[in-house]
Amino acid sequence: MDSSNFLIQATIYLSSAIFLVPLFKRLGLGSVLGYLLAGILIGPYALKLIPDPEHVLHFAEFGVVLMLFLIGLELESQKVWELRKILFGLGGLQVLGTIGLVTLAAHMMSFTWSEALVIGMGVAMSSTAIGLTALAEKRQLGTLGGQASFATLLFQDLSVIPLFMLLALIAPNSADSAFDVWAVVKAIAVIVAIILASRTILRPVMRIIAQTEIREIFVAFSLLLVIGVSLAMQSVGLSMALGTFLAGVLLADSEYRYELRLDIEPVKGLLLGLFFIAVGMSVDLSLLANSPMLIFGFALLVVFTKMAILMGLGRLFKYSIRDTLLYGVALSQIGEFAFVIFGVALSQNTIPRETYNILNAIVAVSMLITPILLLLYDRFLTMQCGERPKDEIVENNTVIIAGFGRFGQIVGRVLLAKGITATLIDNDPNQVDLMRKFGWRCYYGDASRLDLLEEAGIATAKLLVISVNDPAAALNIGKLVSARWPNLEVVTRARSRTDAFDLRDIGLNPIRETFYSSLVAAKQALLAIGESPSAAAKIIEQFEQHDIDQLEAARAIRHDMDALRTMSEKGRQDLKDLLAVEQAELKGSKSPTM
Missing domain, CATH: 1.20.1530.20 (Na+/H+ antiporter like fold)
Incomplete structure (x- = not known):
């Protein structure tokens, strides 16, 4: 195969994949079917682009x-x-x-x-x-x-x-x-x-x-x-x-x-x-047409x-x-x-x-x-085939945790260490079965359903922790609880800034799941490059407050991309100036008095 022929074939493969695979993925049919049909189209039995x-x-x-x-x-x-x-x-x-x-x-x-x-x-x-x-x-x-x-x-x-x-x-x-x-x-x-x-x-x-x-x-x-x-x-x-x-x-x-x-x-x-494209190309359409x-x-x-x-x-x-x-x-x-x-x-x-x-x-x-x-x-x-029915909840506790994956487990373990028992609910049957093997009393069910929350005793509960992995489900639970039990304390997880915007809109104060762990990592990075512990702690404290303020300000203009971009650029400069002033004051306080 000469180089020009190779480039032509590469162009055909890439073009067919780029056109069909995202389309099939968007339609919910999966990428594999997209690749297979791309191969059928460009193969020797259809358009004959690849012999x-x-x-x-x-x-x-x-x-x-x-x-x-x-x-x-x-x-x-x-x-x-x-x-x-x-x-x-x-x-x-x-x-x-x-x-x-x-x-x-x-x-x-x-x-x-x-x-x-x-x-x-x-x-x-x-x-x-x-x-x-x-x-x-x-x-x-x-x-x-x-x-x-x-x-x-x-x-x-x-x-x-x-x-x-x-x-x-x-x-x-x-x-x-x-x-x-x-x-x-x-x-x-x-x-x-x-x-x-x-x-x-x-x-x-x-x-x-x-x-x-x-x-x-x-x-x-x-x-x-x-x-x-x-x-x-x-x-x-x-x-x-x-x-x-x-x-x-x-x-x-x-x-x-x-x-x-x-x-x-x-x-x-x-x-x-x-490989999937090649399998699609091997489908003999003439044989399919004849038989x-x-x-x-x-x-x-x-x-x-x-x-x-x-x-x-x-x-x-x-x-x-x-x-x-x-x-x-x-x-x-x-x-x-x-x-x-x-x-x-x-x-x-x-x-x-x-x-x-x-x-x-x-x-x-x-x-x-x-x-x-x-x-x-x-x-x-x-x-x-009969989806697994929800479990019957046989306990009423002061705390309910909706979603007992990697996030909810940390909350549950801390509460248990303090002697506080929580009612644990998860909508993944495999996760429920796994947690039971490790001694947790976990119930299978959809926490966005009113009947399940009532069965779990939410009317008398003091706290609901929303730690489900699905942002849409978390928002639905938050809306339901805010409307029916407005005085209930709610701690909720947000996977991203966008999810945090939606949860703040309904009156909740979400915790972004990677934000605080990232702050810890940033502090360690500052210490690794020579910052003192006190200076690093001050920088992280200022960044955290600045980011929280930015999040609230961005919520009002989140649908205006130009305004968001302008605010983000200004925010980066403001933070840089703030830290520069703080650094200068810190150096001044360390200067010997004359």
Whole structure:
């Protein structure tokens, strides 16, 4: 590819993504569907702006690899070990159960046993890219359903070697593809080498690279690390994503984990988007036009069959309906690794070309269906399947805390230390269950509902702490309480200046959640550069009062951007002058008297 052709293709990719992805995100359809449809439009079967998606797909798969590395950086070895039961139990049952059921069904549809087994292996795989991206985008990765999805995807990566061995055994020329015990030995050796290198060699090398203080060199080393691990794993037939995930986990407690994340995150995002575009380009529209019922029918059949299997396993492992449904929807598609399985089976003459083309089309369409199902999950399915009913509140305390996350917990712990018991309410069932495991009596419910507040005893309470994470919900609770119980003391959290404006409008005095912690950090910064403790404390005190005054003044003109900008510029200069006068007075007071 010449340079001009490369630039033209890059322009096409970026333009299609910039146009469609924000549009689909704004419509609530998610970025993944936007990327997929962008690929369909520019691909060889629609506008034909990009003639060959295969090369792009192989390159863009590296985005999935980077994503697994970053996920590994967020986990520690102990956390991965805690997932072992669902990793091998849930993940193992999903892979084996799906292969067995789909193989039997395919054979009953007149496929040979070898063809049916290939189809079963492909269908058992789910898309790491789509599943984890969608869960992270919706902030569901930390839920029980999200953890089950992650563990299952990880087990699917672990099953790569056995599946390749099985493909070799069922191939027509299987005598030439006999089981290679040395392949297993080499795979184990590479994994051990990665573990040892990360514990002995890697960190000293990273320290040397970091000491150069050349950012681009550290970025280059970060990418080299991921590429090197990927090539090592690929050379012994293992999943590149599995290898980089392992490397990420081993570096999770490293002092350089945050620098690694900052360096790799932008590259990962671009490559992952390019991967989805490449998948969209691989959708053969001519095949869909000629056999729409066949392709869409089988794609829907596969998706709902996988959902049934996944949800059955979720209930077997005693997940809630909400988490079970999330698990089933997130992994309902056929994954990108199915392209590899079907390609190997085609090269070994296990499946014919016509079957290969149809299977690839079904894989691509199943990927298109998943973002739509996730949208339905968010908006309709959880309600239809029976949302968890609110808990019955059986205590009345003088304090009610609405929202018991990271903010509300601090307030609750301080009050409890003083012997004051609060009624704790949160609208996240997973958070409620987690708090109960740690001994807190926490109730599930929506604190913006009048009946729930009355049940909690707000009529006789002395204080309400509004610490919910949703600014709109906090404002609704504040309006309700101000109208019904105007004499009740209210302490409320604001996530930003804009939220603080709205809460002040209804008569509340909100606490900006990062403001005071930032003041502490600013004071430490002043001390670090040589200010005396008294001078630093005075500066912070003056800044705090100045900012509070600015906040109140800005509230009246918050919808006039020009006026806000002018006030902000004047405020910065006024603060600078104020601190300069204070500094001069401080120096004068320290001068020796003559």
